[in-house]
Amino acid sequence: MGKSRIRRIGILTGGGDCPGLNAVIRGVTKPAQDYGMSVYGILDGFEGLVEGRAIELTNNDVSGILARGGTILGSSNKGDPFHWPIERGDKTEIVNKAEEAIKNYQTWNLDALIAIGGDGTMHICNKLVQMGLNIIGVPKTIDNDLDATDITFGHDSAVYVVMMALDRLHTTASSHHRVIVCEVMGRYAGWIALNGGIAGGADIILIPEIPFSWQKVYDKIHKRQLMGKKFSLVCAAEGAKAEGGEMVVKEKDIKRTDPIQLGGIGAVVAKNIEKNTGRETRVTVLGHLQRGGSPTPFDRILATKFGAFAIELASLGKFGRMVALKGNEIKSVKIEDAIGKQKLVQPDNQAVFAAKSIGISFGV
Numbered sequence: 001m002g003k004s005r006i007r008r009i010g011i012l013t014g015g016g017d018c019p020g021l022n023a024v025i026r027g028v029t030k031p032a033q034d035y036g037m038s039v040y041g042i043l044d045g046f047e048g049l050v051e052g053r054a055i056e057l058t059n060n061d062v063s064g065i066l067a068r069g070g071t072i073l074g075s076s077n078k079g080d081p082f083h084w085p086i087e088r089g090d091k092t093e094i095v096n097k098a099e100e101a102i103k104n105y106q107t108w109n110l111d112a113l114i115a116i117g118g119d120g121t122m123h124i125c126n127k128l129v130q131m132g133l134n135i136i137g138v139p140k141t142i143d144n145d146l147d148a149t150d151i152t153f154g155h156d157s158a159v160y161v162v163m164m165a166l167d168r169l170h171t172t173a174s175s176h177h178r179v180i181v182c183e184v185m186g187r188y189a190g191w192i193a194l195n196g197g198i199a200g201g202a203d204i205i206l207i208p209e210i211p212f213s214w215q216k217v218y219d220k221i222h223k224r225q226l227m228g229k230k231f232s233l234v235c236a237a238e239g240a241k242a243e244g245g246e247m248v249v250k251e252k253d254i255k256r257t258d259p260i261q262l263g264g265i266g267a268v269v270a271k272n273i274e275k276n277t278g279r280e281t282r283v284t285v286l287g288h289l290q291r292g293g294s295p296t297p298f299d300r301i302l303a304t305k306f307g308a309f310a311i312e313l314a315s316l317g318k319f320g321r322m323v324a325l326k327g328n329e330i331k332s333v334k335i336e337d338a339i340g341k342q343k344l345v346q347p348d349n350q351a352v353f354a355a356k357s358i359g360i361s362f363g364v
Ligand code: F6P
Pocket: 016, 077, 118, 141, 142, 143, 185, 186, 187, 238, 261, 262, 291
């Protein structure tokens, strides 16, 4: 690694947190000195860039953070400089603060910015790149819904939480001869429910990409009953919807980068199952348990590789790019090509095939 003409880089974590963010921050900061660079950690995502809040990060500051969940820098999904909410009385006004963000970047003498985030963060990065900032994106999200990378770090850790939860729900559902519905995150993609459901031995998996028939869900529970299996586990993605139905929205908040907050399908599914099958049914919503805690080995390794690759790109002056996992290799793609393309579960996906082969129902 040679000394670079890039001297000072900023780093921030934007959007919802996930396990592995600290491993990226460490993967960027530890090698920085060898490149002849210093690192400036911007606090609370783009909020800190707009408001001018940052701290110097040294090798010592990132020691011992590999196993720590969350982000030592803080994050926010309300700090979009191009969509900045201001409270005026009981009204919320949306203004553009991009110039402030650019001014702070210049005041701090940054040569480049490494932004770790999901699709919302990459959209912001793309606009800032067009305004002249040197940015490298690092994709993260438990949802695994970014098309430009095969896998995002954070996903494996979330799937692990779902698996552990289903293992535990299994024993109590079985003891009480109950149906238990476990609602998991994932936004508009079913990856967490699909992978977590397979890993945790769910009997029914409901995902947004495969709208389900209520009758088929009830039929599966009856069928298991006839086979002498007195309990059933349903793993429902928060974005799952019935055929001809809508996703269940918990709240809308215009201050967020994505104003829609999903949630509540688990309770709806549980209520209908109990009413229509006569089986006692309970619901567990895993919520933010899936985002917290220590990253799995897979996520620690992927996040470290992403961080190390991102600073290498910065040293070479390759800006406007996002690091990505392609097969077994870390590569980079143009941020403008990476944004707005959701990776959804295709019905012919091999995991869907495997799940169906072993008798898991998707309610179709
Ligand atoms: O994108 C990650 C995610 O955890 C989604 O799975 C979920 O829909 C959303 O964020 C929840 O966001 P918040 O933490 O703002 O409620």
